[in-house]
Amino acid sequence: MLIDIIAGARPNFMKIAPIIKAVRNAVNDGYNISFRLIHTGQHYDKKMSGDFFDQLGIPEPDINLEAGGGTQAEQTAAIMVRYEKVLLENRPDLVLVVGDVTSTMACAIAAKKLNNIKVAHVEGGIRSWDMTMPEEINRMVTDSITDYFFTTSDTANENLLKSGVSLERIFFVGNTMIDTLNQQTPRFIEPPVWKEAALKDNGYIVMTLHRPANVDEENKLAELMEAILEASKGVPIIFPVHPRTAKILSSTNINASNLFLIEPLSYLEFNYLVQHAKAVITDSGGITEETTVMGVPCMTLRDNTERPETCTIGTNELIGTNPSAIKPAFEKLYRGEWKKGSIPKYWDGHAADRIVKHLCTLFELDSITVN
Structure with a gap:
């Protein structure tokens, strides 16, 4: 099984790092799963991109689309055109997108329009209901064509169900950003x-x-x-x-x-x-x-x-x-009156492991018990 993991902007990098680690662990355990890291180039300066790859242990991208700059429409178009060429040369079994940036929507569209390649959306279902936010449009478009949803909260699950997504396509796994936070806390500088x-x-x-x-x-x-x-x-x-x-x-x-x-x-x-x-x-x-x-x-x-x-x-x-x-x-x-708060369900550092286990089950790579 070949997965294309899409990253384009700073928020994506924290979300993909633990997923890459979990895929590698699955490979080491003998599962027939591999990935290509596709960097769209949406963020391309050192502080917004390069440092994250170095510090989070993300490998060099297999492919960099170098689609940074331009208006929203220009960037979306550039990503779609360049990623479509990649898909035509070597079709993956699944395109995995994360978050809500332009790269998320653009690569999901390119995959679905090209022979209906399966799309998984990590952080699917979240909504602000504010259509003045470009991110909200990205979320809604991406979720409208997604096959598998990996969600961070009960609210996200409810949003998807209300929009007509069937329960068997929704997987409540937690938050991969918190996986990265927990893994990296001892290394803060x-x-x-x-x-x-x-x-x-x-x-x-x-x-x-x-x-x-x-x-x-x-x-x-x-x-x-x-x-x-x-x-x-x-x-x-x-x-x-x-x-x-x-x-x-x-x-x-x-x-x-x-x-x-x-x-x-x-x-x-x-x-x-x-x-x-x-x-x-x-x-x-x-x-x-x-x-x-x-x-x-x-x-x-x-x-x-x-x-x-x-x-x-x-x-x-x-x-x-x-x-x-x-x-x-x-x-x-x-005054010291700010609420203390607590940690939401499944924000425990193991979301990426759950995602990869579900993918192995969905694509029948082996029988794995999901926590």
Whole structure:
């Protein structure tokens, strides 16, 4: 059995690393399973791509489509055209896509339209129900043509069932991002900013912002930053600035002695900061999963989330995009009243093992008991 494992953007790399490890373990156990790693090139700079391969033990891609840059449509088209050529030259038995980036949707479409190659979607079924998010469109399109769904939560299972997906195609396996987090925690690296800013455990805030609704308008970004700085009461704020955010932030003239703007960090450095932070303020989805498992308070500057379990079970709270909501959230944090949270079901570090066991059963490679 040949599986194409698709990776294109930073969030994908944390999700595929444990899957590759689990496939290799299955090979060592004598199963007739192999993989090709297809890097679409959607993220192509060192910090957003290369470091992740090095630090997470991901092998060099078998094929790099080098489809970075351009508009959403241009990038989608480039990935589809280039991946179709790969499929025509050597057809896999299964295309495994992860997450909700452009590469996920584009490769799923290319596979299904070319002689109906089977598609498996890791992290299938999650929904924000916000059609202004490109990721939501990617999720819905991908799930509409997926054969096998590997899900992270009961909510995702329910979303799929309500959309008409049959139960036998849904496999509740857990979260491969947490597999990677658990495996890599002992290897976290203290970043240079730790000493440069004289940081102390539980004595600073980590911030990330990148969603268009928060960063594309200079005035909106300035209002959010001013509200965060005022509410922080001088506590250091470490802000690894996403490339799309840096461009706009530079024109706001925002400056404060407790604000440390740094370049994007590697996976091991960033999560070192998160692990030791007093809290995280973000508009990311994946970070809310990591803070939930690490027990770190998380404020999310969004009005919705495709990961509701991080709020209902974990340490995350949606505070919206209105700057006026930031001060009350910080006051709650400083009073020591933030919820403790717990870890969702199957976020135990073994999701990738479950995925590969299910695949071996589905393709009748052998009889394996699934945990």
